Amino acid sequence: MRLVIRSVYNNNSVLVDLGARKQAIISGKGIGYHKRPGDTILATDADSILYLEDDRIKKHFATLLKDVPIDIVVTAFKAIDMAKHTYHYSVLNYIYVTLTDHIFQMYKHLMNGSYQASLVPDIHERYPTEYAIAKAVLTMVNENLNVHFPNTEVKNITLHFINAKGVDPESGPKDTLNVRVNQIVNQTFKTYGIKRNLANQNYFDRLMIHLQYLVERVQNNALDDHALNTNIEADFHRLYPKSYEISGKICDQLEEKLQIRLNENERVYFIIHIQRLIQENANPMA
Template identity: 45%
Template sequence: MQLIVKQVYNNNSLLVKVGKVREAIVEGKGIGFGKRRGSKVDSNKITKIMYVGDKEDQQQFSSMLKNIPLDIVLVVFYSIDQAKDKYGLALLNYLYLTLSDHIFQMYRKKENGTYQLNQLPSLKDRYPVEYQAARDTWMNINQKLGVNFPPEEIKSIALHYISAKGEEENEEEKSGHNLISNINEIVENIFAAHGIVRNVSNQNYFDRFMVHLQYLVDRVENKNQDSQDLSNIISNNLKEKYPKTYAISQEITRELEDKLNIYLTENERLYFIIHIQRLIQE
């Protein structure tokens, strides 16, 4: 099948048109060198391909590849692929974006001396597979990037693996754009009521949360939400530590469930708290 360049991200990453209707991000050493929009791509040079469903997906991945150093992207992509192959984890593609951005933000904070240990309880007992995959990722990052993230960072990485569990759909099976629009509108209205807006300091966390909401649609429609509660200890800990964020999360949950007639698991509520607290802090 013919692959035509739509956008060159860098020497190793391209957005391409696959056939008549599909688009994908492809990677390969030197695959983008000398390429322009409309150029043909040698499929033999491709080492990784990720299909993207709509313009929002494309914009998110484009932003990631432009702003995050390639060495971070490559080690994260390698680690996610390793987690899939070694542990048989089914993970949604948006993890490539959110985990790369997370590591980049932590790397920057480490560099400028603002890095702080996370307060998450251990997830090792409840999610041993995801935790072990996260430990491998943590080791890869420290070794390949020459940084020294503490072992506590494994918990944050594990949470990314837990929240991204699921099977990607074929392009023909994808739907739910109206639901995505409705969810975004509800969340943005509640944010506006609480004075939460996207700005320079929180844009990465804001965008990461919006990506999470996009894939929430897939989990809801395919009944693929994580049904194993993280634990009441985590919920109570976050409620006590971040009462304002907890209240906003509960408001969003109630609005989504009431207006869209959907059900959100306790884990989804916790993910909301973590995402919202991060963007408020920034």
């Protein structure tokens, strides 16, 4: 069977059309060498195939490729698909962005020697399935990227799957609720002088995607009611006091104006997003 190439990412990865508006990433040694869009390749030449299941995942993939190397994107997407199919674990699609971004950031820290072990406490007894998934994901990341993240990284990956658990709705979120959420966040940012710029645009956009899916979880009553270990918030409060303060005000406003209750998972992820956005330095002595 011959597949039509839609895009060539590098010598070893291409995007192909499968018909019926379906697409996939085909990987294999030299599979994209001297190839152009419109050329064909044999399906039997592929070492692996990653199906892009819907339009939203295709969009996430294309967006991430602007900033993240193809091998990291493919590895993260394969890891998520493994969790869905092997562990029958349902996740909201935004995890394709958040997990990919996390792996990319950790990879950069590991390569430049600035990687630090996670401060997140061990939660495997409370979340055994998510922890098992995270262990399998870490193995896949280490093998595919030819790196060696320490086992403590499993805890960070576990949080991503806990936070993203759920089923995406057929239709998108209502514009009115999206507008209200964005207004709350942007008003708080204005108070602290936070604006989207060239330096922080990637992190700003990641936060906006997180907010989009938060709206969907609110509308579908899909907020996880299992609280994480309180040590997590305490550690972030100590390390990133300004990020903690900003995220707290956003969460309080969201709860008051939307009449919802955000769990510790959501609050922790707001701290992470805002810390990346403002690049607050850790303050271990605080």
